[in-house]
Amino acid sequence: MLPADWRKRFRGRWSLGRLLAPETTFRIGGPAQLYLEPESVTDLVESVVALRRIGMPYRILGGGSNLLVADRGVEGAVLSLARLRQIKRSEGRITADGGARLSTVVRVAAEQGLSGLEPFGGIPGTVGGAVFGNAGSKYGAIGPRVLALELLRPEGQLERVVPSGSFFGYRHSLVGDSVVLRVELSVEPGDRERVGRRTQDIVRERNRTQPGWVGNAGCVFKNPPGASAGRLIDDAGCKGLTEGRIRVSRRHANFFENVGGGRAESVQRLIDRVRKRVRRASGAELELEVRRWL
Ligand code: EPU
Secondary structure (H helix, E strand, O other): OOOHHHHHHOOOEEEEEEEOHHHOOOOOOOEEEEEEEOOOHHHHHHHHHHHHHHOOOEEEEOOOOOEEEOOOOEEEEEEEOOOOOOEEEEOOEEEEEOOOEHHHHHHHHHHOOEEOOHHHOOOOOEHHHHHHOOOEEOOEEOHHHEEEEEEEOOOOOEEEEOOOOOOEEOOEEOOOOOEEEEEEEEOEEOOHHHHHHHHHHHHHHHHHHOOOOOOOOOOOEOOOOOOOHHHHHHHOOOOOOEEOOEEEOOOOOOOEEEOOOOOHHHHHHHHHHHHHHHHHHHOOOOOEOOEEEO
């Protein structure tokens, strides 16, 4: 197990065999061998160093909103950033810890009349997760808003990165194995009412066209260039298709719904069936957006 000197200093919470299902919006997944919730960046850095020292692999858990966890759980450690969630405002920017909820950051910006983050209204998950996967909507992705990132590299060093043009791609970034500790997002002064209204409109549109946050993992597949995966799945006649307790959403076909007690193996089977049907119907190859700990 973890070295005694680390355990003595660790300020956060830790547990063995904690179930991951409640930590994911899909509500699917077995236990983590070791679950760590560091209290501060120092705690986090020391945990990563200690885990490396004993050779235990670790994974980073953000908001669990784009994640499918195996029914049998995962070996090694899961590091949750839930306690690292400070949000600060300074001239032209909002700086948020990786574990801060993106929705909270969007709300704080709107309340202060700061414009630029409206496209992210209604997106679940953490700021770190959003940056990792360059989350966004048709109104824009988060990448271009990132002025700088503070990363914890796997070797334990902290690094400030000013992302270049190639750092972000569609639902992709070069964060890789690093932990996103802090993100500086650019915002512009705007009219409080207008920013609030635009954010609300985007949230409302999302709620109208997509299922809510719980019981799914957001879009399962990436959009192929120039097409919508949701439309392709819909056109292939997959809405309502079911495997076990997992169903292709009737509201938006790129969402799979856990109707209660769903299992990762059912999701995997549904992924395979949908891919096959779409390939047959349109020739398109669907690439997964959802991350898997399988
Ligand atoms: N459509 C259908 N049937 C469906 C779903 C969609 O015909 O079941 C049609 C819609 O009517 C629309 C078109 O497909 O004409 C595009 O749909 P939508 O506007 O919902 O956008 P999308 O391309 O399916 C993308 C992102 C979403 C984001 C929305 C809205 C991806 C994979 N998806 O979806 O992001 O919320 O735009 O901005 O990039 C996510 O990444 O997890 C995600 C949900």
